[in-house]
Amino acid sequence: MAALKGGYRFRLFEGTPEGTVAAHRVGGRVVVPLAQGEGYAALPVVSPGDAVAAGQVIGTPPAQVGSPVHAPIDGVVRELAVKARAKQPWAIVIERDAGKAAPPAPDTRCEWTAAAPEALAEALTHAGVAALVPGGMIAPGLARVLVAVCVHTAPLLPRAGAVYAGRENDLVTGGRILAKALGAQELCFAVGRRDRAFAAALAGGGAPRVAAIDEVYPGEHPKLLARAVAGGAADVVCVSGRAALAAYDAAVKGAALINVRLCLGGAGLARPAIVDARVGTPLGELCADRLAPGREVRYVAGNFLTGVAVPPEHPVTRDLECVSVLPEDRERRFLEFMRPGARKDSYGRTFLAAFLKRPLAGDTNLHGELRPCINCGWCEDVCPVGLMPDLLMKLLRIDQGEEAEALALMDCIECGLCSYVCPSKLPLHEELARGKRAVREELAQ
Amino acid sequence: MIGRLRRILDYLLRVTRENPRLSPVHPAVDAIDTFLFGKGDVTAGAPHVRGHMDVKRFMSVVILCLLPCAAWGVYAFGWRVAALIAVSYIFGVGVEAIFAGARKETLNEGAFVTCLLFPLTLPPTTPFWVCAVGIVFGIVFGKEVFGGTGYNVFNPALVGRCFVYISFPRHMVGGVWTNPIPGAAGGFAAWDAGVDAVTSATPAHLTTLQECPVPFGDLLFGLASGSVGETLRIWIVAAGLILALTRVASFSIMISTVIGAFVTAAIGHHAAPSAWPCGAMGVLGGGLLFGAVFMATDPVSGPRHPLTRWLYGLGIGAISVLIWMYSGYPQGVMFAILLMNTAAPILDHFAIRRRYRARRAPA
Numbered sequence: 009m010a011a012l013k014g015g016y017r018f019r020l021f022e023g024t025p026e027g028t029v030a031a032h033r034v035g036g037r038v039v040v041p042l043a044q045g046e047g048y049a050a051l052p053v054v055s056p057g058d059a060v061a062a063g064q065v066i067g068t069p070p071a072q073v074g075s076p077v078h079a080p081i082d083g084v085v086r087e088l089a090v091k092a093r094a095k096q097p098w099a100i101v102i103e104r105d106a107g108k109a110a111p112p113a114p115d116t117r118c119e120w121t122a123a124a125p126e127a128l129a130e131a132l133t134h135a136g137v138a139a140l141v142p143g144g145m146i147a148p149g150l151a152r153v154l155v156a157v158c159v160h161t162a163p164l165l166p167r168a169g170a171v172y173a174g175r176e177n178d179l180v181t182g183g184r185i186l187a188k189a190l191g192a193q194e195l196c197f198a199v200g201r202r203d204r205a206f207a208a209a210l211a212g213g214g215a216p217r218v219a220a221i222d223e224v225y226p227g228e229h230p231k232l233l234a235r236a237v238a239g240g241a242a243d244v245v246c247v248s249g250r251a252a253l254a255a256y257d258a259a260v261k262g263a264a265l266i267n268v269r270l271c272l273g274g275a276g277l278a279r280p281a282i283v284d285a286r287v288g289t290p291l292g293e294l295c296a297d298r299l300a301p302g303r304e305v306r307y308v309a310g311n312f313l314t315g316v317a318v319p320p321e322h323p324v325t326r327d328l329e330c331v332s333v334l335p336e337d338r339e340r341r342f343l344e345f346m347r348p349g350a351r352k353d354s355y356g357r358t359f360l361a362a363f364l365k366r367p368l369a370g371d372t373n374l375h376g377e378l379r380p381c382i383n384c385g386w387c388e389d390v391c392p393v394g395l396m397p398d399l400l401m402k403l404l405r406i407d408q409g410e411e412a413e414a415l416a417l418m419d420c421i422e423c424g425l426c427s428y429v430c431p432s433k434l435p436l437h438e439e440l441a442r443g444k445r446a447v448r449e450e451l452a453q
Numbered sequence: 454m455i456g457r458l459r460r461i462l463d464y465l466l467r468v469t470r471e472n473p474r475l476s477p478v479h480p481a482v483d484a485i486d487t488f489l490f491g492k493g494d495v496t497a498g499a500p501h502v503r504g505h506m507d508v509k510r511f512m513s514v515v516i517l518c519l520l521p522c523a524a525w526g527v528y529a530f531g532w533r534v535a536a537l538i539a540v541s542y543i544f545g546v547g548v549e550a551i552f553a554g555a556r557k558e559t560l561n562e563g564a565f566v567t568c569l570l571f572p573l574t575l576p577p578t579t580p581f582w583v584c585a586v587g588i589v590f591g592i593v594f595g596k597e598v599f600g601g602t603g604y605n606v607f608n609p610a611l612v613g614r615c616f617v618y619i620s621f622p623r624h625m626v627g628g629v630w631t632n633p634i635p636g637a638a639g640g641f642a643a644w645d646a647g648v649d650a651v652t653s654a655t656p657a658h659l660t661t662l663q664e665c666p667v668p669f670g671d672l673l674f675g676l677a678s679g680s681v682g683e684t685l686r687i688w689i690v691a692a693g694l695i696l697a698l699t700r701v702a703s704f705s706i707m708i709s710t711v712i713g714a715f716v717t718a719a720i721g722h723h724a725a726p727s728a729w730p731c732g733a734m735g736v737l738g739g740g741l742l743f744g745a746v747f748m749a750t751d752p753v754s755g756p757r758h759p760l761t762r763w764l765y766g767l768g769i770g771a772i773s774v775l776i777w778m779y780s781g782y783p784q785g786v787m788f789a790i791l792l793m794n795t796a797a798p799i800l801d802h803f804a805i806r807r808r809y810r811a812r813r814a815p816a
Binding site: 163313314338375376388425 | 455458459487489490491492493494495496497498499500501502503504505506507508509510511513514559561562563601602603604698699700701703752753755757805808809812
């Protein structure tokens, strides 16, 4: 297995969840976005006032590519939320209502070992699992190798073994179900090299192949995994372990994808945790009794390198795997750069933290000022796909998009490491992503 | 006390902003404020958390590594050396501030390194005015005319040194060297080594004699004559290791420079033992180690590709020994680094082209 060139081995950050999985109390009001995960956004098939049951389809995709959206709780549709200046609703708001009840949603359970791949694919799509599969589509013949990604290399995430604890056998079965529905001949579970007990549990549960992956960010990126596991073959499909679990729940238990296992982490939380939550629960509500008191926080859907900052009202979606709650740190400290830094992470080993084992502080402060590039080469060192981010950024800044393209701009996987390590605090990640978009738009025209 | 400082700065910031007559001073106050307290800015988007390293700390590490060299310079050659460094800072940072003000940019921390590096490469008897002229020339024509920090082709400190070296040879070569001041207190008890100590001879270890003229121990532990900052070679080696460990400077450039000098000198010594220094003397003689650790590793003027870095270092090592042997100049490191600075972009160009040709080839 080829070792990753570049990349960054993140150490433990303060606020990384660990231990057992907690269930979040199901709230009385959920906001269910119509675009969740891969594929086209669904169109609503319910109207305000309709009674719905948990698991009932409330939105269907306009085309083959996409999967239906389900009601996460029993209740009544209150409104179809429309954003300003938009025509189509973006979400369906459902509130619990004791007076009204809908008949329970139909069961999607099927005898997966006996079922034809096509029937299985349809059942999984109907249950919403397609939203977790690249392309938003499940059909036989789409993959030769299916890789179930059960490794975490991003910061603020626990070992994958802790997230799937107790469900290792379901995970293996789910992987087999998904592989059958996709027509994959090979099934591989990508597991962290240090997560040995978990790897052993998967192998014990009958996993056909368990590949050990170095916990170097962004090792779980599909492009890098496909190379590490299958030598870069084209017909490799990487899905999260959550997709395999969802496939198990759909085919064996008959449950639609309305429950999500989330990692809530970040120094903004006093009690980080792995929680089971319903789709549609606002993040603020989910984290309310876990926040560290007296700190302004930023909610990031996803890990802090690639995730998007969202307001606390932002609902849990079915493709969400982690939420980073980061303290907004605007404080100006006297001679901050001269301090020993027992909890400061940096690619350059100039802080005490490089030699200590204490959990690292993760806040939103820039930790320095914007400066011209000093060609230190750190962005190139850490780039997992072997680019020269600083050179690409300089080319893009002088409108040399073609030259940047010749230097493999489009190979960028937008992992965010270049910006993370840059001592000049340059927005490399952002500008490369913008450059890629511009090239794509040009190609589309 | 910090609270009081904060209030004073806030007052100064407000006054210089509001009073039109004081507004030219505002950028300077702002720069001091930013230097002391940072900006307190937060990230605007992904990645939402950034590493803690910034340019200030980056440069601080280099300065920390240079301080023992400077302190030893004072110990060996007297307090005049400290005054020389002060002159360099006053004029260097001054001219940098003028350019920063004109560009409406903030002061760049790289200047603090340049202003310390420059006097450390001078002979201990260098007149103050030569130092001032050198640092101003180095910063203006070595850096600012190219567009400021990050755009310079040459190492600014070496551009300054090269300028005064060629323009004022009377003050830079010949009777400018002194032996280290003897006694336990050394230079800490003296202004300079005195007129009597001045020798017209080039530092003994730079003259090529049949046998190594200065014991290696004296060279390593700073007991030989030479430029202000280059004599405590044992620390320079340690500083190189620190810079490489902290990833502030490229280890491959340092080690390849040393190898280049060692191998070139060793080959020459093997062919003509009476005329050439031995390999170890090729490395320890003159400012080679200082240049390899602090000058060649300047990221802006050096190459970026791993392969190029090796070629660059080997080139510096070899050329500096060749210049020393063939040109009549006692030291070739400065010219070697400036020459390889010129070559770095073209070397990079070919290395990068080669890499992308390999990349585009089908796997």
